Amino acid sequence: MTSRQKYNLALLVFTVPTLLFFTVIVIVPIIQTFQKSFFDWDGLTPATFIGMDNYKRLLTDDDFWVSLKNGLIFAFVLVVYQMGLGTILAIALSNKSIRGRKFFKTSYFIPVVLSGVVVSQLWISIYNADGGLLNSIFSALGLDYQQAWLSGEHTSIWAIAFTNAWQNMGVQLVLIYTAIKSIPEHLYEAAKIDGAPFWKTHWKITIPLLGETYKFCLIIAITGGLNAFQNMFVMTNGGPGNISYTLTFMMYKAAFRSGEYGYGSAASAILVIECLLFTILINKLVAREKISY
Amino acid sequence: MLKRLTNRTLIYVPLSLFVLLSLYPLIWLLFYSFKTNEEIFSTNVFGIPKQWHFENYQNAFSAFDLLNYFKNSLVVSVGTVVFTVILSLMFSYAAARMKWRLANGAKIYMTIGMFIPMQIILIPLLILERTFHLQNSYLAVIVPYVAFQLSFATIIFFAFFRTLPYEIEESASIDGASVYTTFFKIMVPLVKPAIASVSIFVFLYAWNEFLVALVMISDNALKTLPLGLLYFQTQFTSDWGAMGAVMVISTIPTVLIYLLFSEQVENALTVSSAVKG
Structure with a gap:
């Protein structure tokens, strides 16, 4: 074998297993999901082509609209809580005179490494209507906000979304914090000489420079919200009724509980399209120009 | 003042x-x-x-086969880490350092997984696993975990391989080293920090993953901790204290890992964020 042939053989050995594996397990199933969304299929017997019927059925299904709305609420809560709080805490921590920065950062990040099931179960007892932590805090403060958080029609999805926002805020914090640390010191000098106040300096200088990071944060928060499943599965099982449904929950229920694989595929196809739309939109609207220092 | x-x-x-x-x-x-x-x-x-x-x-230990769930989670997580690291390391090396026309295209292809929600493949995957009788084995979850973590791992390794000077391969080939020797003896040791980051990140992911495990594993003997916790919740609804004990025990490993390796976890997070968007 010539050395060129040996090189090419090595190239195949290094790339083909990974590419093949990825194609079979990820890419082909993605295509199949879209394809099967046009079929009536129970996963066992041969599928029958029914054109757009699954999609038409989605449009008339109350569960679908509730799921769509809940996905957006979930995404909204994640964006506001994680990015808002992440920004404020990261800016405060970026101040070099703060002691114990490592301690603060670690504390905010710890919930991220917990299992979502543990966090969901923990918050079930926090939200517990009879003497749960949250209601106990309200009664200790003499406030009259006690309620059944997880089963209330207007509180359920917000309470569930907050659980997820609470758990994963640390991710956004670390991303924003790292981005702030990479901003060169000299950009702040003029503001320092002018004696501009702390928060104004950051509002005018830091935040505009975080465009690229915010873009990424927005994408993970929004797609994370649209994809939500685990929290409601453990905390409310989608209920009461369908008030805490999401598209993934719908897909799970249709395919794995009712055996309607085609209908479930249509729900997950919509989910992917929704995620892609938001990703494209964010790329178009946020931080179109790359910043280099 | x-x-x-x-x-x-x-x-x-x-x-x-x-x-x-x-x-x-x-x-x-x-x-x-x-x-x-x-x-x-x-x-x-x-x-x-x-x-x-x-x-x-x-009570938690006696009412509930905690050790078995623990063992299952460990096998699944370690297996996922090993296969993910090997496959993505070899591929990223070829994409970042070897000369071929499709290198860039192949790398972009491999990162698609970062943009696609994993649940979309669940239905076809279940059929695939049924066909190959993978259901109710450790591979039932290891295979999809590895496939979906490949994108993330590839991004990290690719970025690391790109930072190394090109003289390394040149001098190695002058010394008559084959591609394999260069890769295993020289390049892999140089990216050890990246391997550590990826391993920890993938381990935490596999330890905590829920949805795929829920769909693919029904045999109680093979359930991972998150599924075990769910089972416990439905069986022992009234014993909150024991429930709390199970939650604490299953949480300890990931918190310890994070406290020991927080730098690596945060680095991996930041490097991968540079690609999306």
Whole structure:
């Protein structure tokens, strides 16, 4: 074998297993999901082509609209809580005179490494209507906000979304914090000489420079919200009724509980399209120009 | 002076309040794993247990095959890490350092997984696993975990390989080293920090993953910890203390790993964020 042939053989050995594996397990199933969304299929017997019927059925299904709305609420809560709080805490921590920065950062990040099931179960007892932590805090403060958080029609999805926002805020914090640390010191000098106040300096200088990071944060928060499943599965099982449904929950229920694989595929196809739309939109609207220092 | 002091308080007070918000629920969980139901929900909601009920932990272990769930999670997580690292390391090396026309296209192709929600493949994947009789084996979850973590791992390794000077391969090939020797003896040791980051990240992911495991594993003997916790929740709804004990035990490994390797976890997160968007 010539050395060129040996090189090419090595190239195949290094790339083909990974590419093949990825194609079979990820890419082909993605295509199949879209394809099967046009079929009536129970996963066992041969599928029958029914054109757009699954999609038409989605449009008339109350569960679908509730799921769509809940996905957006979930995404909204994640964006506001994680990015808002992440920004404020990261800016405060970026101040070099703060002691114990490592301690603060670690504390905010710890919930991220917990299992979502543990966090969901923990918050079930926090939200517990009879003497749960949250209601106990309200009664200790003499406030009259006690309620059944997880089963209330207007509180359920917000309470569930907050659980997820609470758990994963640390991710956004670390991303924003790292981005702030990479901003060169000299950009702040003029503001320092002018004696501009702390928060104004950051509002005018830091935040505009975080465009690229915010873009990424927005994408993970929004797609994370649209994809939500685990929290409601453990905390409310989608209920009461369908008030805490999401598209993934719908897909799970249709395919794995009712055996309607085609209908479930249509729900997950919509989910992917929704995620892609938001990703494209964010790329178009946020931080179109790359910043280099 | 006074202004400086108020400025300081203005920063430390909210920072500490949010530490409380992040950690108090976990401390509360730790306390309640030692309490009775009565204490948890009425007599002593907030504080340290009046009496430490260690029997909650005993009950948890005896009512529930905790060790088996633990073992399953460990096998699945380690297996996922090993296969993900090997496959993505070899591929990223070829994409970042070897000369071929499709290198860039292949790399972009491999990162698609970062943009696609994993649940979309569940239905076809279940059929695929049924066909190959993978269901109810460790591979039922290891295979999809590896496939979906490949994108993330490839991004990290690719970025690391790109930072190494090209003279390394040149001098290695002058010395007559084959591609394999160069890769295993020279390049892999150089990217050890990246391997550490990816391994920890992938381990945490596999340890905590829920949805795929839920769909692919029904055999109780093979369930991972998150599924075990769910099972416990439905079986022992009234024993909150023992439930708390199970939650504490299953959480300890990931928190320890994070406390030991927080730098690596945060680095991996930041490097991968540079690609999306």
